[in-house]
Structure formats: structure tokens, C-alpha cells
Amino acid sequence: EAAVTQSPRSKVAVTGGKVTLSCHQTNNHDYMYWYRQDTGHGLRLIHYSYVADSTEKGDIPDGYKASRPSQENFSLILELASLSQTAVYFCASSDARTGGYEQYFGPGTRLTVL
């Protein structure tokens, strides 16, 4: 089973500050994803990547950037954090080569913007 870790596990940020959330996976998956979870909205895709040095916009990319410097690492960057970005953020990975589509999630990062 894929191992996906996230850091930090929780963070408090100030409005207008820069926030970087990190994700690391150890199962050699090609796809990685960033989601946010808000009460009543389920999981919404922010950005994803299928290869190192390339990222794609998801369904709600505004206010977020992503970086995939290597196959194992995927970061989510909030250049100017806003109150509306308070949420729990999950990273996930999947292996397109198996054709199974299953995504494996990390434990999440709780971000509070004050």
C-alpha cells in the first residue's frame, strides 16, 4: 500500500502570508494530487501532477500554486493566504500504470488562516 506523508500536520498562518504544504510519497506513483476538504463540500481537487516538473490545474486552483520537483514530492503553495483558505488539505497519489485509479491519501494538514 502506498505511503503518503504530509507536513506540517497543522499550521496557523496570518492573512497575506505565504504558506507551503509538503507531501511525500514512497511508492513510486506517477500521479499526485492536492485536495481541500470543507464541511459540506467533500473533497475538491486543487492541483495535480502526473510527472515531475509539471503540474495541472484542478477544479479550484485560484489562490494556489503547486510544485512537483521530483516524483516523490509535491508541494502546495499559498502565496497570499486568505481567511477563505482555512481548511483541511489532503495529498494523494495514484499509479496510472496499473490502470486501477485508486488514490491513496495522506493524513491531512489542518490550516487555519487568521
Next chain:
Amino acid sequence: GDSVTQKQGQVTLSEDDFLFINCTYSTTTYPTLFWYVQYPGQGPQLLLKVTTANNKGISRGFEATYDKGTTSFHLQKASVQESDSAVYFCALTQTSSGQKLVFGQGTILKVYL
């Protein structure tokens, strides 16, 4: 576009009750369907997966059947336990991109002794 609907925001049961969580979907193809479960303080984890080839998935006492006619993928369990208390998400593979998933809003299950 593709969408998944879970009408029940919360389901409250007693131990040994029958569980039914509603999920319907809208898409132009025959996607792979998933149920994920999220326990408190954890990320979602795959509970079961069903493709057009197998039509039914069973895992840990839970089962779901792929019904193309009614475009539904309801989750059922004959007898729930307190440890089943969690949030359950229905999801499907997106038509435009095979690896991306579309998730429902989630259903909170609370089981009391």
C-alpha cells in the same frame, strides 16, 4: 460534467442496524466507482471499488452494486458496529481524465451502542 450526489448528510444508527447510504452519479460513460471511508483525524481510505466488469464490490462487510440503469451505487451493510462511525464518500473516475476522481459530499455515519 461528471457529478456524484450523496443526499444524506448524516445517518444515525444503533449497533446491529442495517446501513444504507445513497449515492447517485451522472456521467456520459461507464466509470469505475469507489467508496472511501474517512475516520476521525485521518485521510480517506479506499473501502471498495467496482468496475463495469465486476458490478459488485464487497469489503469488510460492506457491499455496493453498480446499477447502470438507475446510475446508483448505494453502500450497504447488514449490521453496523460503533467502529464503523466515520464519513463515507462515493466517487467516480472522471470522463475527461481517467486518473482524476469526482467525490460526493460525504455522509457522516454515527453508530451508537
